[in-house]
Amino acid sequence: MDELKAFLKDKTALILSEVNRFYLSGMRSSLGYLFLSDGCKILYVDGRYIEAARQAVFEGVEVRLLSKLSEAVSEIVRDLKVKELYCETDLTVCEYEQLKEMLSVPLKASQALSDLILNLRAVKSQKELFFVISAQRAAEKAFGEILNFIKPGVTERRLKLELEYKMQLAGAEGMSFETIAISGKNTSKPHGVPTEKPIEAGDFVTMDFGATVGGYCSDMTRTVAVGHATDEMIYCYNTVLRAQEAGIAAIKPGALCRDVDKTARSVIEKAGFGDCFNHSTGHGVGLEIHEQPNLSARSESRLSPGNIVTCEPGIYLEDRFGVRIEDMLFVTQNGAQNLTNCQKNLIILK
Numbered sequence: 001m002d003e004l005k006a007f008l009k010d011k012t013a014l015i016l017s018e019v020n021r022f023y024l025s026g027m028r029s030s031l032g033y034l035f036l037s038d039g040c041k042i043l044y045v046d047g048r049y050i051e052a053a054r055q056a057v058f059e060g061v062e063v064r065l066l067s068k069l070s071e072a073v074s075e076i077v078r079d080l081k082v083k084e085l086y087c088e089t090d091l092t093v094c095e096y097e098q099l100k101e102m103l104s105v106p107l108k109a110s111q112a113l114s115d116l117i118l119n120l121r122a123v124k125s126q127k128e129l130f131f132v133i134s135a136q137r138a139a140e141k142a143f144g145e146i147l148n149f150i151k152p153g154v155t156e157r158r159l160k161l162e163l164e165y166k167m168q169l170a171g172a173e174g175m176s177f178e179t180i181a182i183s184g185k186n187t188s189k190p191h192g193v194p195t196e197k198p199i200e201a202g203d204f205v206t207m208d209f210g211a212t213v214g215g216y217c218s219d220m221t222r223t224v225a226v227g228h229a230t231d232e233m234i235y236c237y238n239t240v241l242r243a244q245e246a247g248i249a250a251i252k253p254g255a256l257c258r259d260v261d262k263t264a265r266s267v268i269e270k271a272g273f274g275d276c277f278n279h280s281t282g283h284g285v286g287l288e289i290h291e292q293p294n295l296s297a298r299s300e301s302r303l304s305p306g307n308i309v310t311c312e313p314g315i316y317l318e319d320r321f322g323v324r325i326e327d328m329l330f331v332t333q334n335g336a337q338n339l340t341n342c343q344k345n346l347i348i349l350k
């Protein structure tokens with residue numbers, strides 16, 4: 001919190017993004033305005049949220065009833081003696097222009113403010129880790145139960161729905177993202193969309209899915225074979241598995257994110273499939289499914305204890321098949337803890 005505190009020492013910020021507002025206040029609402037300054041947090045929400053907000057906010061956050069933003073800003077200007085307001089950079093040009101019109105003080109979009117909050121969010125507290133693990137347990141319980149359901153004739157869409165239903169029965173409050181459940185040729189698209197195609201014997205089935213608990217996301221991917229698999233499919237699967245394990249072994253505090261990507265990618269390159277792995281190795285997970293840090297070839301960031309990142313290399317052969325295996329890792333003081341409790345050797349469903 002120290003760097004954000006330092007930023008706010010002589011400034012007042014108006015936090016607009018839903019997820020940042022939730023992170024910094026403890027209250028999630030579709031609409032609301034959080035004002036932050038040195039030692040002061042004031043959250044404005046309207047009548048729909050006022051009771052819930054009073055119950056949900058962290059200690060030290062004052063909740064006020066919102067009628068009009070312009071009036072709230074006038075109150076803040078008066079109470080905190082504010083001459084200008086800082087806001088995050090992730091609002092649309094239109095939103096920014098409208099806000100500026102409404103306010104009685106200048107509004108400055110600050111990349112430094114946005115980055116400070118993203119960097120804070122990248123380091124998870126024990127409470128946040130607990131929510132991510134809870135979400136992951138719901139997802140892997142569903143995965144354990146879905147294996148009996150996968151057979152020739154079941155459509156991809158049906159599989160997606162069943163997986164989501166089972167995650168919710170297992171305690172998921174929501175989905176981290178649109179569940180991917182694809183089969184056969186569709187698995188060559190890393191983010192393929194489930195269709196009415198029935199699963200067939202000889203297909204790979206790739207499931208990329210996550211649950212949310214307490215607002216926090218989980219993320220995992222497994223690829224299984226149905227009935228039988230060719231030697232080529234098995235070779236690609238085992239190559240991806242070796243790449244993933246190499247990537248996981250490279251995840252530790254101080255490691256450069258691009259080096260983790262390189263470690264996993266080079267296993268796939270050496271096996272001759274370098275051109276068939278066309279996305280980054282992993283990403284941070286938290287309140288949003290993609291956050292900092294990014295395990296990409298370009299990322300100069302270093303991992304720190306408290307980061308939660310995925311490791312998810314893949315091989316995708318256009319119009320034929322694809323494989324991806326994804327676990328979630330928690331960076332500890334001296335290495336990483338795998339948060340995914342789920343076997344990775346190729347499963348061939350009979």
Ligand SMILES: [Mn+2]
Pocket residue numbers: 219220283310312326
């Ligand atoms: Mn992922």
